[in-house]
């Protein structure tokens with residue numbers, strides 16, 4: 001499990017490890033250098049160029065050069081800068097003592113061919129726009145034929161926002177030290193980092209941060225062989241319209257395959273038969289009109305108490321009846337998941353989310369903009385700040401903000417799934433996620449666990465050994481039994 005930090009959070013952990021736990025910064029630098037050198041040595045390089053700046057990122061590079069040279073790997077060390085940090089100067093002194101040359105004239109090396117250029121110019125301490133001579137140097141490295149490994153950050157990339165400060169290294173590989181930085185996975189980050197690896201370097205994490213979702217923080221609901229269908233929850237999924245019957249179908253199939261005890265679909269009459277053909281296992285609560293209308297919320301109210309968990313929104317359309325039904329669902333004492341058009345219905349009524357029972361919302365960025373009243377551009381550029389504003393206003397709601405980086409947040413418990421996969425960039429993916437989470441939610445009644453676990457299972461189901469362009473929503477649903485079995489075996 002790795003933490004995901006802003007630049008400031010990463011610095012705070014560094015400083016606390018040094019000042020409160022008395023682990024010297026040079027020890028951490030040595031750890032960083034050992035881990036990076038080990039990673040690089042495994043690639044069997046013939047000749048390396050390590051480009052070092054004036055701060056501790058440069059210090060990592062100088063220490064790494066020493067270790068690689070001791071391992072008999074040829075290394076050229078290039079150093080640029082004026083005001084060197086103490087630890088950087090310490091590492092320079094060691095290299096001098098060992099007789100390892102430190103080069104300062106780029107012209108003498110720029111035409112050499114290297115297995116890798118190692119970028120140790122700027123890391124987490126980048127504080128402003130890049131100007132010459134660093135600008136020209138980064139430009140030269142980007143146009144050099146040799147591939148690049150960035151240490152901690154591709155130099156020039158802001159570690160919090162993922163924005164390029166003037167110019168930045170285009171790395172083939174990035175070795176992030178201690179934690180994943182937000183800037184590596186948002187905005188320009190993924191394009192600049194290349195393959196991203198996180199290396200442990202002994203920094204102590206003693207306060208909560210965002211955690212990366214992986215197998216260590218998911219919870220599959222327990223499944224006793226002595227249990228009966230009532231033990232695994234009764235779900236009511238409300239959705240569908242004459243024009244859209246696919247969304248609720250995919251959500252329902254995913255919910256059923258995620259372990260729910262019984263599943264009932266509240267549908268308008270115009271699509272009730274279609275759903276019956278498509279899904280034997282779901283019961284139907286058929287609203288006796290072709291589409292939901294102004295009386296459908298009363299109909300929902302009359303039946304709502306028979307269920308343990310509700311989901312609402314898939315394929316309902318952005319129409320007044322959707323608003324009324326979402327209001328009824330959220331005014332009930334039932335755990336509720338709101339998805340798709342149900343989120344649109346909250347546009348003018350986010351206050352309906354203030355309720356006693358557990359609530360999950362699963363917006364993509366545009367739907368989150370409806371609820372938070374923040375512009376889409378602000379959410380995309382500053383996801384952390386946007387989420388923080390929301391969780392402070394709605395500390396009991398579990399938010400699943402869907403994107404290539406999916407964030408699950410409930411108050412200060414915050415998780416990130418970073419598993420971008422274009423196989424999921426398709427209509428139907430969100431409905432499947434809604435179904436998986438509803439299935440888990442109905443079994444556990446624990447919103448945060450259901451959301452974290454559902455998001456992870458969904459991403460695992462999409463890791464198919466086929467071209468992502470050809471993946472159909474049904475292919476993802478078909479993986480559910482396999483992924484559940486694998487996770488239960490491990491768990």
Ligand SMILES: NC(=O)C1=CN([C@@H]2O[C@H](COP(=O)(O)OP(=O)(O)OC[C@H]3O[C@@H](n4cnc5c(N)ncnc54)[C@H](OP(=O)(O)O)[C@@H]3O)[C@@H](O)[C@H]2O)[C@@H](O)CC1
Pocket residue numbers: 014015018025028029030032053054055056057058059060083085121122123124125126127128129130131134151152153177201
């Ligand atoms: N602390 C620890 O425990 C550990 C840290 N570790 C390593 O240290 C890295 C962080 O080190 P760091 O804080 O020294 O910052 P770093 O990124 O090397 O650069 C700072 C220098 O660049 C300068 N500068 C900034 N922007 C600039 C610009 N646009 N153009 C020109 N100059 C600019 C800035 O100058 P200043 O802003 O002070 O004027 C300063 O001189 C971290 O990423 C990791 O690799 C590991 O060893 C593990 C232990």
Ligand SMILES: [K+]
Pocket residue numbers: 057119120121122123150151152153154155
């Ligand atoms: K760097």
